[in-house]
Amino acid sequence: MRQFYxxxxxxxxxxxxxxxxxxxxxxxEYLKLKAKQAEYIAKQESKGKxxxxxxxxxxxxxxxxxxxxxxxxxxxxxxxxxxxxxxxKRSKGKIS
Numbered sequence: 258m259r260q261f262y263x264x265x266x267x268x269x270x271x272x273x274x275x276x277x278x279x280x281x282x283x284x285x286e287y288l289k290l291k292a293k294q295a296e297y298i299a300k301q302e303s304k305g306k307x308x309x310x311x312x313x314x315x316x317x318x319x320x321x322x323x324x325x326x327x328x329x330x331x332x333x334x335x336x337x338x339x340x341x342x343x344x345x346k347r348s349k350g351k352i353s
Contacts (some may be wrong), residue, residue: 272287274291275287275290275291275294278290278293278294284329284333287329288322288325288326288329291321291322291325292319292322294318295315295318295319295321295322296315296318296319298314298318299311299314299315299317299318302314
């Protein structure tokens, strides 16, 4: 997830956890794809096991996405704090 803040070139970002899904352009798109992935996994794992099982697996998967969203929010705040420092270092040619 730090790739959104460290890599300016989207083509250099990789997301092995999103195998089979398109590459997200930003953090919001990443979280939406993770929610779709959680829904897909829940449906696959609960085939033939009833609606209660599907609901339980969906809640579990979406709670993981919610934790990722909280982490992304904290990471965004952290990067905003250090952002001026990164701009300064980049202008000096120390960060590529």
